[in-house]
Amino acid sequence: MKDTVVRVSDLGVTYAGTPAIADLDFSVTRGEFVSVVGPSGCGKSTMLNVLSGLLEPTYGSVSVNGRVLYSSGEPLPRLGYVFQTHRLLPWKTVRQNLELVLSAAGVPRQQWSERIERLLDVLQISEFAETWPMRLSGGQRLRVSIARALVIEPSYILMDEPLSTLDEVTARTMRQELSSIVAKTGSTVIFVTHSIREAVFLADRLIILTRGPARVFEERIIDIERPRLYEDARIGQIEAEVVEKVLGAWGLDEPRKEAV
Amino acid sequence: MSATEASSQPMPVSTPSRARRAFWSGSGAGSRWLGAGIALALIMVLWFFLAEHLRPWVPGPLQTFQVMGRELASADLYRDVLVTWERLLLAFLASTLIGTVIGIAIGLDKRVEAFFQPLLALMLAVPDPVYIIFAILGLGTGEMAGLVALTLAVMPFVANIVRTSVQARDTSLDEMARVYQVRRWRIFTSTLLPQLVPALITAGRFSFALSWKIVILVEALAQPTGIGARIYNDFSMLRMSEAFAVAIMFTVLMQIVERVVLRQLESRALRWRS
């Protein structure tokens, strides 16, 4: 029996009469890295909001470790979130940013130091422990953001296009690192991105959404052994296959009628 | 657009309830009037309450309004207003003029700024009554003293505002003018002055607003005539209703002047912009 961490059941979200998500259904098992891709405006954002506890669905449910979110009385599960813009508190040092979420998560103080040191080490930013975020580069801030997500040992981690604001070189390095860090910590990750190649490179399983309102178009298991190389031909091939399939589903093959 | 950005988008609403939402969200005009009305009502309640318990120190509202009516019918009030108005105008013109000249000089040259900045800072640190004291010591208790004190008090503020605008100007136009070897005076009038007009108007408005407040203070402490003197005299003789009445009326008058008259002048002067 697979150990399901996140279970999205027939999820639907409607804003002011317009459905953003309809009958979205998938699950994520422990330690799995799931990449979610979809066209712009399909509802990825809404999905992340629901999964992070910010937005209650119109119908359907999300359960984490068997407990349904948004049902009163249920304590909220610990979750980590890596944002597109790092969202670190600029007036706190790296260490203080980590301590803040540890405190909010109710982790006992004695454990803080050990966890922080360990993660800073894994992410290779130990030297920046007492630095203000504004003095760090984009890549370093991302590392801190990841460390923050990991330090509370969450049930699952959401990542919202975290590499999209980085320059190409840094992004390449971080992709590689992300892959190995996640493997090392055994984290359960739902990773949203608009880059299919990136999604394929990182994922154990790829979830492709339809155009809005979002539902699962297809799931695909990425069977390539780790550690992977971004330039690996197999990744390119899967990317090409996926792109071809979604051209129709995402309506991208129709020539755009230019407005006069 | 990333996930969490999307959740900050407002939800579209249908038309009839939009008006209602505008009202309750405080953006409609009706809501503003209601709010102002409630604010006024609450103040009146507070006033009644205080007058009731702190008689005779705090005058009763009804009493005060009666006095207002009485005053409006008497010639004395208008005479005092005129006197105050003349002083106000003179001081306003003097401080605006001097302040502007200094402000421009400071704004154009960093060295001049470095030189005058400490002086201006010190001038701002002197409390207005002390200007009055020195002015009287130096010039006796005549009109001149009041005028000088007022000018000294307001001028640094004007200089500051003008300086900020001068420094915020588009300096590329300066370079353009220099490249084309336009003569200095023409540089000044054709590129600098037009950019300064809005700032001067703001400075003028600010200067006026400050001037009328300080003129009351100057008159209270140092002059025998004028609205400020009248208010202070009534106050020290414990004629509270009179003091409050005149204070309120004068303030209202000044607000009207500020809003109506100055706005008119402003829009005329800025006509060239549109």
Added chain:
Amino acid sequence: MMRRHLWWSVLAVTLLVPAWFAGFHYTNFVGDPMEVAGLLPGFLSSAETWINVGVSVARVFGGLALGVAIGIATAFAIHRGGLVKNTLTPYVTVALRTPSAIAAIVALSIFRGAEIGYLVVVAYITFPYVTTSLLEGLRSSDRELDQMAKIYKLSMLSHIRHVLAPFVAPYIFAALRNAHALAWKIIVVVEIFGAATLGFGIQFSHAWEYFQILEVHLWLLLFMAVVLFAEYCVLRPAERRVFRWRDAS
């Protein structure tokens, strides 16, 4: 102001001394600098002097504290919008435009020289500056950090303390500088009008009434020294310390 122009500032300040001598020489209302210098040590070592200073300082900072508190509360209330916003905004506008003389008179008629009157009048004059500045900050508020705080389950207290307060702090400090200068001005006026027994205002008033020109000089020098000290040695350093994190490299 750039470093290399600092010399001009120093020059200006040093020129004040000869200017003072010239003033003494050419006018009848400027006192003899030598005499003032002579009186200074006695003046500064007298306990009475410092009691007066202390009283005024207490009034100013007490009033400022109250003004900041009211200003913050008002800003948050207005930020929520609705009827509350439209009811409170007129108060802010009126308070912003009240002349010091009139504020002083009303405060004195209500509180009749009690210490709390001084605090209230300073709070009244200064709170609108805090409110206006803070509202600007709240309106440009960084929703992103709020969402992060929500996702990571920060408690309300934690949110206010670690996310909100540091964010609005710059705006409050900006307002504080203006408010501080204004507070000193109004305190002197109220002390004079109210015939207080202690404080800068009444010392100025006494010295003037009894034609003690030298006393006026002494109290003015001390006043400016205190105000400038508070501005440059208390407020500015506090501001700098709070904003250390801002220097991006």
